[in-house]
Amino acid sequence: MDFLISFIIFCITFVIWWILEDRHRSKNFPPGPPRLPILGNIFNVASQSKIPALALAKLAKIYGDVMYVKMGMNEAVVFSSHDAAKEIFNHDQANDRVVVGFVGDRNLHQNMAIIWGNGEIWQVLRRFTIRTLRDFGFGKSSSMDIVINEELTKFLGHFDQILKRSQNNNENVVITTELFDLSVINVLWRLVTGKSYELENVRLNRLLHLSHEFVRISKNGEDISTSFPFLRDWFPEWTGRNHQSKCIQKLSGFFREAVNEHRSNESYATDPQSFLDVFLAKIDENPNDSIYNDEQLVYTMLDLFQAGADTSSNSLTFALLYLTLHPDKQAKVHEELDAVLSADDLITAEMKSKLPYCTATLLETLRFSSIAPFVPNKVAVEDFKLRNYTIKKGTTIIINLQAMHFDEAVWGDPHVFRPERFLNENGQVDKAKAELMVVFGGGRRVCLGQSLAETTMLMYFTTFFRHFRLQRLDADEEKIAPSTVPILGLVYSPRPFEAKVIRRKELIV
Numbered sequence: 001m002d003f004l005i006s007f008i009i010f011c012i013t014f015v016i017w018w019i020l021e022d023r024h025r026s027k028n029f030p031p032g033p034p035r036l037p038i039l040g041n042i043f044n045v046a047s048q049s050k051i052p053a054l055a056l057a058k059l060a061k062i063y064g065d066v067m068y069v070k071m072g073m074n075e076a077v078v079f080s081s082h083d084a085a086k087e088i089f090n091h092d093q094a095n096d097r098v099v100v101g102f103v104g105d106r107n108l109h110q111n112m113a114i115i116w117g118n119g120e121i122w123q124v125l126r127r128f129t130i131r132t133l134r135d136f137g138f139g140k141s142s143s144m145d146i147v148i149n150e151e152l153t154k155f156l157g158h159f160d161q162i163l164k165r166s167q168n169n170n171e172n173v174v175i176t177t178e179l180f181d182l183s184v185i186n187v188l189w190r191l192v193t194g195k196s197y198e199l200e201n202v203r204l205n206r207l208l209h210l211s212h213e214f215v216r217i218s219k220n221g222e223d224i225s226t227s228f229p230f231l232r233d234w235f236p237e238w239t240g241r242n243h244q245s246k247c248i249q250k251l252s253g254f255f256r257e258a259v260n261e262h263r264s265n266e267s268y269a270t271d272p273q274s275f276l277d278v279f280l281a282k283i284d285e286n287p288n289d290s291i292y293n294d295e296q297l298v299y300t301m302l303d304l305f306q307a308g309a310d311t312s313s314n315s316l317t318f319a320l321l322y323l324t325l326h327p328d329k330q331a332k333v334h335e336e337l338d339a340v341l342s343a344d345d346l347i348t349a350e351m352k353s354k355l356p357y358c359t360a361t362l363l364e365t366l367r368f369s370s371i372a373p374f375v376p377n378k379v380a381v382e383d384f385k386l387r388n389y390t391i392k393k394g395t396t397i398i399i400n401l402q403a404m405h406f407d408e409a410v411w412g413d414p415h416v417f418r419p420e421r422f423l424n425e426n427g428q429v430d431k432a433k434a435e436l437m438v439v440f441g442g443g444r445r446v447c448l449g450q451s452l453a454e455t456t457m458l459m460y461f462t463t464f465f466r467h468f469r470l471q472r473l474d475a476d477e478e479k480i481a482p483s484t485v486p487i488l489g490l491v492y493s494p495r496p497f498e499a500k501v502i503r504r505k506e507l508i509v
């Protein structure tokens with residue numbers, strides 16, 4: 001009995017001490033929900049929504065667009081509006097990525113490459129990658145059009161086979177991200193290595209599977225090990241750590257092999273044909289360089305592959321999903337394509353200005369799906385002041401892009417899928433509205449694949465809908481109903497769904 005009373009008194013004293021101490025420590029911190037000892041705001045966030053970005057967006061409505069939250073051991077400041085994002089995107093003290101948990105494991109606990117690289121390594125490799133990819137046509141519409149149209153030809157042939165098989169068997173097509181991802185990654189792969197794979201290539205298919213698995217098991221704050229990272233050491237199986245490490249070992253092993261294979265072809269130095277050739281030649285200049293070395297090359301390729309594999313293909317599959325659910329919007333896409341393109345026109349990036357409704361539909365898809373709900377988390381490298389608040393060194397900087405895409409003050413009816421919001425009264429894309437999109441992040445770490453992603457999406461989207469119409473099945477036929485609720489992970493993925501695919505015209509390839 002005495003023990004119980006002493007224990008209760010101890011707990012009460014601890015809680016009072018903790019609350020006073022916490023209040024004192026966070027005096028100048030941005031406002032945020034009241035915190036519990038140890039758990040912090042875990043319950044506040046979890047009770048708002050199962051989707052962390054939406055949960056944080058709801059709390060931001062109460063506590064403000066710059067908000068302090070404590071998730072277990074993780075202290076964070078969340079930026080949830082366009083104004084707040086502008087203030088933080090280019091902040092010198094908040095440009096580094098957080099490299100803990102799965103990111104630390106993924107990068108072998110070293111400063112590696114671009115997405116999760118920091119300081120000089122990040123700066124040098126980002127600049128080198130942009131410049132070298134550009135030399136091989138990246139970002140130039142004329143050369144990208146050729147590469148993309150060649151891959152589109154393969155894609156259409158491949159999809160034609162799938163369609164014939166399912167239609168012979170009287171089946172409807174199950175639409176998954178796999179429809180696009182191999183083809184889309186081939187575009188990037190050609191720019192990086194100069195090579196392209198056949199769409200049936202088993203090895204590359206396996207690799208994409210591994211990458212998807214990694215993306216889906218790597219959580220964006222929705223699992224407890226983000227709040228208590230030591231759980232990853234204690235329970236590596238349960239927290240998915242073992243699984244993630246296996247995926248990364250296999251993925252990096254593949255790139256290591258690709259690098260070695262490429263090196264055996266000596267023409268890389270005399271007649272460089274790809275990003276990989278130029279990087280290998282750079283390594284030869286100084287074999288002991290701390291930046292241009294094999295490990296950084298492998299991780300740079302892994303970065304490009306992972307950043308490019310799930311993002312564009314998931315966005316395209318979301319577009320197919322939304323247009324299956326909104327046949328009226330799909331009809332407008334078809335109407336525009338039929339009016340603008342003559343029978344044998346090949347689609348090029350230049351046509352964008354003639355296809356405002358298609359462009360608006362892609363913008364609305366990117367907004368509505370917000371596949372990258374947060375930018376990869378950053379960290380305050382020193383104490384700094386922002387809006388008179390103190391942000392302490394070591395605080396995680398969370399930039400909630402989905403909150404900005406669903407801000408009622410900006411969009412009016414954000415929960416409605418409505419491409420027309422991006423058009424002005426003349427039916428052209430409203431530039432001011434388009435500029436409110438933050439899908440690719442911002443500041444010095446803005447996505448370096450933005451122009452490739454935009455061109456790829458426009459060309460695949462228009463080619464697909466030029467040839468096909470998607471129709472939702474009747475309720476009694478529908479085995480896998482379309483759902484707009486995403487699969488969570490590092491980026492959101494659409495759930496597979498079944499649809500009737502109707503050919504509109506013979507393939508133009």
Ligand code: HEM
Binds near residue numbers: 114303308442452
């Ligand atoms: C729909 C497609 C895509 C979306 C939505 C997307 C989104 C993003 C976002 C939100 C960031 C973080 C930016 C920031 O920190 O402010 C990012 C970074 C990055 N993206 Fe993309 N991305 C896409 C496609 C691509 C592609 C195709 C590539 C490959 C070329 C790519 C390569 C990268 C890289 C390397 C970074 C890291 C940049 C850095 O930290 O300096 N992305 N992306």
